[in-house]
Amino acid sequence: MTNSTEQAPGWKGVVNDWAADKETFNVPWGKLMMWIFLLSDTFIFSIFLTSYMTVRMSATAEWPMTSEVFALTIAGQHVPLLLIAIMTFILITSSGTMAMAVNYAYRGDRKKTFILMLATAALGATFVGMQAFEWSKLIEDGVRPWENPMGAEQFGASFFMITGFHGMHVTAGVIYLIVIANRVRNGFYEKKGYDIVEITGLYWHFVDLVWVFIFAFFYLW
Amino acid sequence: MTHIAIADQPEEELHEPSSFVTKYIWSQDHKVIAIQYSITAIFVGLVALVLSGLMRLQLGFPDSFSFIDPSAYLQFVTMHGMIMVIYLLTALFLGGFGNYLIPLMIGARDMVFPYLNMLSYWVYLLAVIVLMASFFVPGGPTGAGWTLYPPQAILEGTPGAGGGILLMLISLAIFIVAFTMGGLNYVTTVLQARTKGMTLMRMPLSVWGIFIATILGLLAFPALLVSAIMMLLDMTVGTSFFMPAIVSLGEQLDYSGGSPILFQHLFWFFGHPEVYIVALPAFGIVSDVLSVHARKNIFGYRMMVWAIVIIGGLSFIVWAHHMYVSGMNPYFGFFFATTTLIIAVPTALKVYNWVLTLWRGNIHLTTAMLFAIGFIFTFTHGGLTGLFLGNVVIDLPLSDTYFVVAHFHMVMGVSPIMVLFAAIYHWFPKITGKHLHTGLGKAHFWVTFLGTYAIYLPMHYLGFLGVPRRYYAMGSTEFVPDSAQDLNASITVSALIVGVAQLIFIYNVIRSLRKGEKAESNPWGAASLEWQTPDTPPKHGNWGPALPVVYRWAYDYSVPTAKQDFIPQNMSEEEVERVDDSETSSTEGGEDVKNIGDEPVGDNP
Numbered sequence: 001m002t003n004s005t006e007q008a009p010g011w012k013g014v015v016n017d018w019a020a021d022k023e024t025f026n027v028p029w030g031k032l033m034m035w036i037f038l039l040s041d042t043f044i045f046s047i048f049l050t051s052y053m054t055v056r057m058s059a060t061a062e063w064p065m066t067s068e069v070f071a072l073t074i075a076g077q078h079v080p081l082l083l084i085a086i087m088t089f090i091l092i093t094s095s096g097t098m099a100m101a102v103n104y105a106y107r108g109d110r111k112k113t114f115i116l117m118l119a120t121a122a123l124g125a126t127f128v129g130m131q132a133f134e135w136s137k138l139i140e141d142g143v144r145p146w147e148n149p150m151g152a153e154q155f156g157a158s159f160f161m162i163t164g165f166h167g168m169h170v171t172a173g174v175i176y177l178i179v180i181a182n183r184v185r186n187g188f189y190e191k192k193g194y195d196i197v198e199i200t201g202l203y204w205h206f207v208d209l210v211w212v213f214i215f216a217f218f219y220l221w
Numbered sequence: 222m223t224h225i226a227i228a229d230q231p232e233e234e235l236h237e238p239s240s241f242v243t244k245y246i247w248s249q250d251h252k253v254i255a256i257q258y259s260i261t262a263i264f265v266g267l268v269a270l271v272l273s274g275l276m277r278l279q280l281g282f283p284d285s286f287s288f289i290d291p292s293a294y295l296q297f298v299t300m301h302g303m304i305m306v307i308y309l310l311t312a313l314f315l316g317g318f319g320n321y322l323i324p325l326m327i328g329a330r331d332m333v334f335p336y337l338n339m340l341s342y343w344v345y346l347l348a349v350i351v352l353m354a355s356f357f358v359p360g361g362p363t364g365a366g367w368t369l370y371p372p373q374a375i376l377e378g379t380p381g382a383g384g385g386i387l388l389m390l391i392s393l394a395i396f397i398v399a400f401t402m403g404g405l406n407y408v409t410t411v412l413q414a415r416t417k418g419m420t421l422m423r424m425p426l427s428v429w430g431i432f433i434a435t436i437l438g439l440l441a442f443p444a445l446l447v448s449a450i451m452m453l454l455d456m457t458v459g460t461s462f463f464m465p466a467i468v469s470l471g472e473q474l475d476y477s478g479g480s481p482i483l484f485q486h487l488f489w490f491f492g493h494p495e496v497y498i499v500a501l502p503a504f505g506i507v508s509d510v511l512s513v514h515a516r517k518n519i520f521g522y523r524m525m526v527w528a529i530v531i532i533g534g535l536s537f538i539v540w541a542h543h544m545y546v547s548g549m550n551p552y553f554g555f556f557f558a559t560t561t562l563i564i565a566v567p568t569a570l571k572v573y574n575w576v577l578t579l580w581r582g583n584i585h586l587t588t589a590m591l592f593a594i595g596f597i598f599t600f601t602h603g604g605l606t607g608l609f610l611g612n613v614v615i616d617l618p619l620s621d622t623y624f625v626v627a628h629f630h631m632v633m634g635v636s637p638i639m640v641l642f643a644a645i646y647h648w649f650p651k652i653t654g655k656h657l658h659t660g661l662g663k664a665h666f667w668v669t670f671l672g673t674y675a676i677y678l679p680m681h682y683l684g685f686l687g688v689p690r691r692y693y694a695m696g697s698t699e700f701v702p703d704s705a706q707d708l709n710a711s712i713t714v715s716a717l718i719v720g721v722a723q724l725i726f727i728y729n730v731i732r733s734l735r736k737g738e739k740a741e742s743n744p745w746g747a748a749s750l751e752w753q754t755p756d757t758p759p760k761h762g763n764w765g766p767a768l769p770v771v772y773r774w775a776y777d778y779s780v781p782t783a784k785q786d787f788i789p790q791n792m793s794e795e796e797v798e799r800v801d802d803s804e805t806s807s808t809e810g811g812e813d814v815k816n817i818g819d820e821p822v823g824d825n826p
Contacts, residue, residue: 019421019770033409036439040401045444047490051447051483055462058480066260146459146475147597154478157460161451 034199038206041169045210048165049217052158059152066219069118069150070136084219087130088211094123098201102169105197113197117181120204122136124174131167135160159218169207176200203215238761249335250761251320254342256652258316259308261342265349266309267723271384276726280322280478281713283694285727292380295364295668298691299381300356302367303389306495307396308349313436314502315400316345318644319407320429325751330762332406341403346397351388359383366691366692369494370681375456377470386456390449397442397449408436411674416750418771422526423790425749426519426777429526430505433533434498440537441494448487455479464639469679481796485547489540490495496633497536499650501529504571507593509775510643511575513747514590516786520574520777525558528567535564545613546620554613561611565604572601583779585787587745588662592643595670596636602631606681609696624684627677640725642669642768649733657737661729665722672719680706750785 008016016221018024025032031156048104067080142149143156180200183189189196238244247252276297279289289297320338324331332338355362366379367375373379381389387615411432412423419491424432451462456477463484464476504525512519541549541557543662575597584590604629609615619625642665649657687700695701741751755765769791777788 009430015422020413020420021420021423024421025412028411029409034414036405036408037401040439040443043440044447046486047444047447050488051451051462054480054483055478058478058483060466060478074738074780100696145454146461152478153461156456157454157462161454161460163449 002218012098023160028193028195030182031195031202034202038202041206042210045166045213048162049213052162053217055154056152056172059154060184061148061152063152064148064150064155067220068126069141069155070219071145083134084215087127087134088215090123090130091127091208091211093201094120094127095205098204102198102201104130105184105194108194110187114181114196117177117184117197117200121174121177121181124170124177124204128167128170130175131163135163162214162218166207166210169210173200173207176203237306238635244275247339248333249339251324251332251335251338252759254338254650255317255319256403257320257342258312258320258345259318261346261349262309262313262317263296265304265353266313269304269309269503270720270723272297272304274717275358276301277713277716279693281710292361292364294693295366295691296362296380296385299364299369300362304352305634306351306367306499307393310499310641311400311438311495311635312345313641314499314637315407315435316342316403317433318502318506319435319649320403320425320750321648322427323407323431324414325412325427325589325754325759326749326762326775327409327411327414327419327772328764329414330768331416331696334406337402338406341399341406344395344399344402346393348399352392355381355385355388355392356585358388360385361477368485368488369452370454370480370488371455371479372465372467372469375452375464376467376474387453390453394448395444395451396447400442404435404439407431408439416771419790421751422523423771423774425505426508426522426525428527429529429652430501430503430508433529437494437501437533438498441498443491444487445491448491451487458609461793480814482544482547482549485544486541486549489543490537492543493540494533494536497532499633501533503596503637504529506644507640508571508575508597509747510589510647511578511642512591512776512778513647513745513749514585514587514593515579516585516746516778517578517582518774518778520577520580521570521606522774522776525571525574531567532564535560535567539564539702542611542616545616549802551613558613562608565608565611568604572597572604581676586678587646588657588659588666589643589647589745591663591666592639592646592668595666596639596643598609598670599631599673600636603628603630603636607632618687619684621689622684623680623688623690625752627680627684629671630680631677635677636740636762638672642666645730645747648751651742651754652742652758653734653737654742655733655742656666656744657729657733657738661725661732665725665729668722668725671721672715672722675715676712676719677708679712683708708784728754745787746787748773748777748786748789750790753791755791 070078070084071078072082073079097116099121101113101120104112104116136158138159143159145153145157145160147153148156177200180196184194184197222800233818238248238250244250248257250252265772266271275289276294278286279294317782320332323329341401358381360381362381363374363385365375365386367391369386375382379654411428415424451460455462455464459475461476461479463481464474464479465481466477467474508519508525539557539560541553543553543563545557579594606624610619610625610628640765646657646662649655686702686705688695688705694704740757742754742757744751746784750769751759753769754763770793771790772793773788773790775790777790779786780788784800788797
């Protein structure tokens with residue numbers, strides 16, 4: 001009926017494949033929409049991080065040493081980046097449980113899916129809790145968005161803004177996970193199929209991935 | 222995991238809303254949402270039009286109007302710009318026409334997520350209400366200029382430095398949320414919900430323009446969102462993202478070490494794609510209007526599609542041409558001038574293609590066509606002055622003069638508005654089932670079109686004289702001759718006439734809704750899918766019992782062998798009535814119009 005389905009060599013074939021009628025990608029609407037949303041969200045976080053790097057360079061006062069600021073003193077020992085390492089480990093573990101939940105969802109094992117999604121949500125909540133601890137520790141040290149006894153005030157401002165924005169994403173993800181997990185348990189998706197678990201997973205993995213970049217650019221630099 | 226495309230799924234029964242509230246207020250029908258978006262956008266647009274009239278009164282006749290003081294003037298400038306660019310043009314093209322046309326043109330019953338689509342409108346309305354509220358807070362709306370540059374935007378002494386700027390930033394953030402909800406819907410709908418036979422390369426250019434513009438919006442608005450958040454923090458919490466150490470009104474403020482240029486980069490990383498968020502739908506819609514009313518296929522369809530895509534891509538790497546005088550590294554200017562001039566290539570290509578579409582076409586000078594042709598004039602004009610401003614050496618003396626004002630009003634003010642009017646006159650019969658009055662429409666066109674030149678041509682000259690923009694009053698300057706003031710007065714008179722002339726349009730719409738001539742389903746003889754609906758205006762679900770099937774592109778006009786001078790997209794090859802071969806050879810114009818009925822078009826270059 002249409003010659004767009006014809007095999008064509010090279011660039012034209014690529015265009016024809018993409019331009020085929022009805023739908024461009026063989027995925028449900030919700031999943032594609034999540035991908036597009038995440039692309040848009042990627043721009044938000046990229047711009048946050050680029051802005052942070054810019055103000056870090058334009059700041060007149062000295063930037064604090066992150067390995068010293070983000071250190072815990074345990075049994076008299078000064079351990080740099082310990083808390084962040086644990087937080088990162090927890091968040092990445094939660095991506096693992098999420099991936100398993102997606103797997104069990106497609107196998108139709110509602111109970112395991114439910115448990116694994118709750119486990120993911122619990123790990124996410126732990127992450128947010130530890131972040132709150134880290135915030136309180138910094139605030140105790142006198143760091144505020146508008147001032148910083150250790151150097152450039154942009155340090156506190158960027159830190160609270162970016163980790164706060166990311167923390168909001170994690171919190172939203174935890175709520176999202178709990179809602180979907182409950183619906184999975186109640187058999188809400190028996191007819192519709194379990195793509196929703198994968199869509200939730202996309203969001204969750206994205207939030208984790210963003211954290212890796214924040215970790216690299218904020219804590220390690 | 223089995224997944225079936227929507228066009229292949231068995232039809233589900235449609236639940237048509239029954240009560241007035243679900244049908245017209247909390248409606249999830251894309252057509253109703255489109256009309257809600259349009260009415261709201263046109264309403265705020267009228268507010269912005271009145272503001273521009275007030276500005277012109279002050280500029281044309283300084284010292285005559287006591288209620289326009291310098292603060293009020295700056296507030297009018299700011300609100301006029303912001304409302305026109307974001308709350309009128311973006312909302313009307315994407316929320317209005319995007320919503321209305323996408324499902325109808327691609328043969329879908331609705332957007333993929335109607336509920337989200339409905340939310341999009343209500344959140345947009347909230348953004349508008351928050352913005353309008355800033356007129357009523359102490360200190361009034363912000364007067365920082367629509368670019369909201371810090372540090373001055375949030376410093377005492379700038380009008381509306383308290384509540385005004387706060388509400389402006391919040392309103393923008395809300396608008397972005399609304400746009401994202403709508404935009405995700407538009408993109409997913411275009412990609413995934415097309416009907417049988419509707420390949421991407423058979424979509425009307427209107428859909429292409431709206432589609433790419435929406436993608437630009439989804440990627441560009443994040444920059445505005447982030448800068449709005451950072452500026453909100455600067456002003457409320459006291460962070461110093463954009464604020465350097467600064468003395469304001471004799472007082473050393475608590476800021477230090479921020480980067481005002483960063484805001485400019487972020488703002489224009491959004492701001493330049495924003496130009497194309499407005500322009501690309503206009504490009505698409507004008508292509509369709511020209512083609513229908515010239516009874517000729519659009520010239521170079523494939524080229525037009527790729528030009529839209531390429532312009533969209535390039536629009537992300539030209540932003541700093543707005544910042545040649547900002548003090549950024551001069552080498553940036555070299556790069557951004559180059560990319561800016563490159564973007565002129567696909568744009569010029571589109572202009573040539575529009576003109577070539579008209580060339581030897583059977584031009585019907587309907588109101589819609591007049592506006593579309595008017596657009597080619599104003600856009601070419603504004604585009605050419607863009608080449609001046611894109612070059613660093615010419616931009617430096619012209620920066621912040623009336624030349625810039627004239628340029629961007631021609632290219633992204635008047636031109637998209639011309640297309641909006643063309644679109645309204647073109648689709649009004651489908652949307653309402655009534656015709657707009659042609660005589661009133663043509664009067665509206667001529668006053669608007671000629672008035673545009675009466676307003677903006679003299680501004681180019683004022684710009685060359687060096688008259689700076691955004692000044693409340695010029696006072697006495699050596700380099701500006703007294704005659705410039707006469708010119709300013711004449712511009713004001715023209716602007717007021719054009720402003721008042723828009724009442725003709727409003728009257729025309731109201732009059733036609735009440736007692737307009739009844740429109741048949743396809744009054745212009747258009748081939749694209751939205752004119753082939755079983756009902757006019759289309760009912761809930763658009764297509765009656767069965768989705769249409771598409772066999773051809775949207776531009777089969779004056780096909781030499783066909784009896785009718787257009788072939789609708791959903792007419793199969795067997796259904797097309799043909800004339801005998803002997804008649805064909807003697808058909809006038811048979812040589813000019815390539816025979817496009819014999820092969821499936823749109824897929825061939």
